Amino acid sequence: MKxxxxxxxxxxxxxxxxxxxxxxxxxxxxxSLASGALFVLPALAVWLTARAVAALPRSWPWRxxxxxxxxxxxxxxxxxxxxxxxxxxxxxxxxxxxxxxxxLAGIWPAIKARSFPSWRVIGEVAVATALLALAGSVFAWxxxxxTRAITVRxxxxxxxxxxxxxxxEKKLAPNHENxxxxxxxxxxxxxxxxxxxxxxxxxxxREPAIPLSPAxxxxxxxxxxxxxxxxxxxxxxxxxxxxTAALEPVAAALDADYRRILDSEPAAWASxxxxxxxxxxxxxxxxxxxAQVAAADSMRRLAAGDQDGAARALDxxxxxxxxxLENPTLVSLLIAVAVDGLLSSKQVRLPAAEExxxxxxxxxxxxxxxxxxxxxxxxxxxxxxxSQPDNTSDVSGTGDGLLPKWAARIVNGRWGRRQxxxxxxxxxxxxxxxxxxxxxxxxxxGASLHNAVSDANPSIxxxxxxRPIMRIHAMLLLREQTELIRDARARLTAGRAxxxxxxxxxxxxxxxxxxxxxxxxxxxxxxxxxEWIVKNEVTGSGNDFWTLPIDGxxxxxxxxxxxxxxxx
Numbered sequence: 001m002k003x004x005x006x007x008x009x010x011x012x013x014x015x016x017x018x019x020x021x022x023x024x025x026x027x028x029x030x031x032s033l034a035s036g037a038l039f040v041l042p043a044l045a046v047w048l049t050a051r052a053v054a055a056l057p058r059s060w061p062w063r064x065x066x067x068x069x070x071x072x073x074x075x076x077x078x079x080x081x082x083x084x085x086x087x088x089x090x091x092x093x094x095x096x097x098x099x100x101x102x103x104l105a106g107i108w109p110a111i112k113a114r115s116f117p118s119w120r121v122i123g124e125v126a127v128a129t130a131l132l133a134l135a136g137s138v139f140a141w142x143x144x145x146x147t148r149a150i151t152v153r154x155x156x157x158x159x160x161x162x163x164x165x166x167x168x169e170k171k172l173a174p175n176h177e178n179x180x181x182x183x184x185x186x187x188x189x190x191x192x193x194x195x196x197x198x199x200x201x202x203x204x205x206r207e208p209a210i211p212l213s214p215a216x217x218x219x220x221x222x223x224x225x226x227x228x229x230x231x232x233x234x235x236x237x238x239x240x241x242x243x244t245a246a247l248e249p250v251a252a253a254l255d256a257d258y259r260r261i262l263d264s265e266p267a268a269w270a271s272x273x274x275x276x277x278x279x280x281x282x283x284x285x286x287x288x289x290x291a292q293v294a295a296a297d298s299m300r301r302l303a304a305g306d307q308d309g310a311a312r313a314l315d316x317x318x319x320x321x322x323x324x325l326e327n328p329t330l331v332s333l334l335i336a337v338a339v340d341g342l343l344s345s346k347q348v349r350l351p352a353a354e355e356x357x358x359x360x361x362x363x364x365x366x367x368x369x370x371x372x373x374x375x376x377x378x379x380x381x382x383x384x385x386x387s388q389p390d391n392t393s394d395v396s397g398t399g400d401g402l403l404p405k406w407a408a409r410i411v412n413g414r415w416g417r418r419q420x421x422x423x424x425x426x427x428x429x430x431x432x433x434x435x436x437x438x439x440x441x442x443x444x445x446g447a448s449l450h451n452a453v454s455d456a457n458p459s460i461x462x463x464x465x466x467r468p469i470m471r472i473h474a475m476l477l478l479r480e481q482t483e484l485i486r487d488a489r490a491r492l493t494a495g496r497a498x499x500x501x502x503x504x505x506x507x508x509x510x511x512x513x514x515x516x517x518x519x520x521x522x523x524x525x526x527x528x529x530x531e532w533i534v535k536n537e538v539t540g541s542g543n544d545f546w547t548l549p550i551d552g553x554x555x556x557x558x559x560x561x562x563x564x565x566x567x568x
Contacts, residue, residue, distance in 0.1 A: 006055045007066055010048035014073030017041050021080040025087070025402040038081065039094050042102035045077070053121065060124075067128035075132070082404040140414065147418045151386055154425035158379065161432045165383065168376055174272040175326055180264035184320055187257040191250070191293055192216050194286025196269070203270050203280035220289045222246025223296035227342075233548055234557040235349055235489075237303045244300040247293070254297055255309060258316035266322040273328050276381045281327055284335045291317045291339040295346045302349050311350055317343045330374040334468055337367065341475035348482045348547050348556075352490040356483035361504035364476050371472065372431055375465065379427035382420040382461050423461030429453040430465045441507050443530045445470055470538040474545070476505040477533070481524055482547050484511055488522040489558050491515075498522060506530075514552060520560045525552030 017037055024034035049070065056063050085095045117125075158165050185196040193216035197204035226243045247254070261267075269282045294317035301310040317339065324336035340363075353359070403411060430450055433439055439446040447466045454462060480503060488498045498515035503526075512525040526533070529550060539545035548554055 006048070006052040007070075010045060010052050011069060011073055013041055013045045013048060014070070014077055017045070018073070018076045018080060021077075021084055022402060025080075025084070034084070035091055035094055038084070038091070039098040039101075042077075042081075042098050043105040045074075046102045046105045049074075053117075063124050064127060064131075067124045068131055071125060071128045072132055079403060079407055083402050083407065086404050087401050143414055143418070147386075147414070147421050150418070150421040150425055151383065154379065154421060154428055155383065157425060157428035157432070158376070161428060161435060163372070163376055163431060165376075165380060168380060172273040172328075172380075174274075175268055175270055177270050178265055178268045180261070180267040180323070181269070183257070183260040183264045184267035184323070187261060187320075188283065188286045188290055190253060191257060192220055192286050192289040194283050194289060196283060196286075198281050198283045198285075201280040202275065202278060204283070219246045219250065219293060223289075223292045226296040226299060227292060230544070232557070233554055235559045236557070237299060237349060239299065239303045244296075244303075247297050247300050251297070251300075254293070255312065258294070258312045261316040261319050262312065266319055268323050268326055271327050273377065273380075276384060279329065281329055281332060282324060282335075284331065287320065287324070287335060288339065290320065291342050295342055298343075298346050307350065311347075314343050314347055314350075325370060328374065328377045330371075330378060330463055330468065333367070333370050333374050334471065337472050337475050341478050344479045345482050345547055348485050350486065352486040353483065356486060357480065357501075357504055360476060360480050360483060363479075364473075364505050367472050367476070368434070371469065372434060375427050375431050375434070375463070378461075378463055379424040379431075382424040382427070386417050386420045419459045419461045422457050422459035426453050426457060426459060426462045434465075434469065444532055445473065445506075445530065447532065467538055470532055473505055474533065474539050477503065477509075477526070478546060480505055481511070481526075481550070484513060484524060485522060485547060485556050488513060488515055488556075492517055492520060492522070492558060512552065514555070516555070520558040521555035522558070523552045523555040524548050524550065526550040 020030060020034050020037055024030035052066065052070070056066060081095060081099070085092050155165050158168075181196065188194045188196060189210055193210055193213040195204060195207040195210060197207055199205075199207070222243070222245065226239065229240060229243065231237065231239075269280070271280050273279065294313045298310040298313040301307075301313065321336050321339040321343070324332050324339070347353075402408075430453060433446050433449045433453070439449070442449075446469070450466050450469075484501065491498050492515060495517075498513050500510060500512045503509035503511060508528050509530075510527045512527050513522055514525070515522040524547075532538070533550070536545070548556055
């Protein structure tokens with residue numbers, strides 16, 4: 001009983017300080033309290049340890065039990081203290097002072113009383129340490145065994161859904177630049193002051209420096225401002241005064257860039273899938289900015305009556321976008337889709353394309369297949385990283401800012417491998433859901449199924465698949481709406497009936513078109529629109545995403561045939 005009264009306060013201090021340091025590593029509210037505790041409480045803990053040792057009974061099980069808990073508490077406290085000293089340099093003097101007081105509290109009474117730890121106590125501490133080391137080793141072994149089991153299950157699952165990793169790996173090969181890359185590189189440098197590759201990647205490091213150009217910044221900002229302007233849904237395009245001022249001085253240079261891009265094959269960015277997380281990728285920001293400039297410039301040209309120039313600007317942007325599909329990363333696919341949606345929606349004032357709707361149907365199939373390929377690429381990189389300790393030990397984990405470097409490396413290595421394994425396993429489940437034809441007909445496009453997978457076994461290495469899938473299909477629906485409006489114009493001009501159509505993007509959806517030949521208008525209503533579309537979950541607020549409101553509340557105004565017979 002005497003031991004309990006002396007041991008409990010000791011364990012309370014050790015456990016409380018350990019908890020406090022853990023909280024302080026991530027919450028600023030505990031910083032001052034942790035600093036004060038590190039200065040005062042270690043000395044108190046040493047004194048309580050000495051008092052508890054003096055009350056130890058003769059029975060060795062009780063003594064070993066005491067030392068197991070006490071050594072564990074001290075080990076945890078000292079480890080976290082070292083971690084705090086490494087992460088907060090400004091507190092090192094406080095920490096060293098606290099440890100010095102603790103040493104003094106333990107050594108001075110021992111010297112004064114000429115009472116030093118007996119061989120029995122030293123042996124018991126050694127036994128307790130060995131037991132803790134054994135328990136830690138067993139836990140680590142079981143943890144690693146479970147990680148290996150998840151890895152094996154992940155690879156088996158990919159085979160079960162018809163996408164074996166071995167076959168996927170055989171198809172991976174480096175991509176190389178081509179002749180079309182020179183035209184795009186020049187356009188990015190001249191028009192948006194951007195390099196060809198994303199900085200920080202291996203290929204980006206070889207890009208020559210680009211001096212900052214205030215003019216290009218103004219050009220991008222001017223394009224973004226023009227694209228954000230709410231314009232009437234009409235063939236007649238009247239832009240606000242001054243909105244094209246940033247583009248007009250470079251009109252000739254832009255047109256020359258468009259022609260060079262269109263005269264070349266689609267640009268290709270060099271990349272090697274085997275580089276894993278260090279893979280070189282295109283400069284996504286620069287590409288997006290060039291697409292914005294091209295989209296805004298197409299509107300400027302349409303307003304000036306230059307329909308051919310507008311078509312050339314949009315075609316050049318879409319040609320640039322085609323190369324993004326060759327990079328195997330998921331981000332590259334999503335940027336390609338975003339650029340496609342931005343540029344395709346601006347084609348609404350151009351004549352209908354010969355294969356407009358059929359090309360969208362082909363792209364829907366292509367993009368779904370590409371999404372599966374990119375998801376498998378994510379899983380392949382995860383599985384490959386598990387066998388490379390340098391990759392897993394660098395994963396940011398629970399030890400960052402809390403543990404010293406040596407401990408964080410041990411913890412993060414195992415934790416990182418587990419995260420990679422769970423990520424690869426979850427990716428396989430997401431791919432299985434997406435491969436099922438029934439998923440496309442679900443009201444939430446499979447979001448609840450995907451979320452259930454992620455919630456059951458969370459992993460920081462698992463990409464968010466729900467929003468990308470929805471975004472891809474929303475962009476396809478936007479393109480489909482645009483093509484239907486262009487087709488309706490051609491039909492009204494030719495005196496033919498405008499017909500409602502089933503969507504080629506998602507089953508169960510139908511575009512109901514209401515046309516007025518006398519007024520030269522058409523409205524589009526997306527019948528059967530799922531909740532994720534109606535609630536604008538990935539399309540922003542309101543109807544700004546769509547060419548026309550999908551509830552059919554507004555109509556597009558065409559040029560009346562009498563006024564535009566020779567134009568369309």
